[in-house]
Amino acid sequence: MNKNLRKAVIAGNWKMNKTATQAAQLIDELIPAVKDAGCEVVICTPFTSLVTALEKTKGTNIHVGAENVHFEASGAYTGEISADMLVDLGVEYVITGHSERRQYFAETDETVNKRTLAALNAGLKVIVCVGENLTQREQGVTEELVRMQTKIALQGVTAEQMANLIIAYEPVWAIGTGRTATADQAQEVCAAIRKVLAELYGQAVADATTIQYGGSMNAKNCEELVSKPDVDGGLIGGAALKAGDFATIVAAASK
Numbered sequence: 001m002n003k004n005l006r007k008a009v010i011a012g013n014w015k016m017n018k019t020a021t022q023a024a025q026l027i028d029e030l031i032p033a034v035k036d037a038g039c040e041v042v043i044c045t046p047f048t049s050l051v052t053a054l055e056k057t058k059g060t061n062i063h064v065g066a067e068n069v070h071f072e073a074s075g076a077y078t079g080e081i082s083a084d085m086l087v088d089l090g091v092e093y094v095i096t097g098h099s100e101r102r103q104y105f106a107e108t109d110e111t112v113n114k115r116t117l118a119a120l121n122a123g124l125k126v127i128v129c130v131g132e133n134l135t136q137r138e139q140g141v142t143e144e145l146v147r148m149q150t151k152i153a154l155q156g157v158t159a160e161q162m163a164n165l166i167i168a169y170e171p172v173w174a175i176g177t178g179r180t181a182t183a184d185q186a187q188e189v190c191a192a193i194r195k196v197l198a199e200l201y202g203q204a205v206a207d208a209t210t211i212q213y214g215g216s217m218n219a220k221n222c223e224e225l226v227s228k229p230d231v232d233g234g235l236i237g238g239a240a241l242k243a244g245d246f247a248t249i250v251a252a253a254s255k
């Protein structure tokens with residue numbers, strides 16, 4: 001397995017944290033801290049901080065993403081944001097299918113697929129999240145579940161569009177809990193996801209696709225996780241809010 005076939009991506013998911021003013025302060029700290037990164041660096045901020053993030057990061061190596069996108073192009077969807085609205089601002093990335101969206105906002109594999117397609121068709125790069133909860137892990141269905149989530153999320157996505165798609169394997173029991181999957185557990189599931197991609201699109205596309213791990217990745221455990229052959233970086237929640245910790249993770253993924 002040759003990791004040089006794809007790029008490592010460290011993406012921060014800021015969740016519902018930071019006002020635009022606070023975001024500006026954090027980005028001021030991040031810019032010098034990650035300027036020598038040897039991997040792709042992305043910050044996914046709340047919608048209200050996107051304009052600030054785009055202005056602040058202009059001319060830097062930090063890419064900006066949103067945390068969600070609606071699947072319709074426009075219309076009577078109060079409170080929602082379309083892919084074209086994000087593209088028009090200059091946003092490059094978006095997360096779909098985060099487990100918090102699935103858990104608290106009733107998102108399903110089908111709506112994750114619709115959001116993913118809308119984003120890709122508008123020209124956004126998409127980080128699609130999949131992952132099992134604790135019960136499912138204990139029931140021994142992790143691989144089947146993640147295979148199913150991946151296959152449904154990718155329905156209608158073309159092989160060409162896969163160049164703009166990242167999968168983030170995020171075991172729900174490890175998100176925001178301080179409980180991380182072991183590097184071997186992360187590797188096992190990321191490899192299983194790559195196998196599904198090979199079945200769907202062929203080995204070349206599977207080898208070229210970035211597959212991240214996410215779930216309490218931090219400055220201490222990042223090195224071992226990102227050293228695994230099928231773990232191409234990470235989606236980072238809590239540790240993305242501290243410039244020093246985020247920079248340490250970026251440095252680990254740059255090796």
Ligand code: PEP
Nearest residue numbers: 175176214215216237238
């Ligand atoms: C996430 O929000 O995607 C995440 C992985 O969060 P945390 O790193 O805080 O577990």
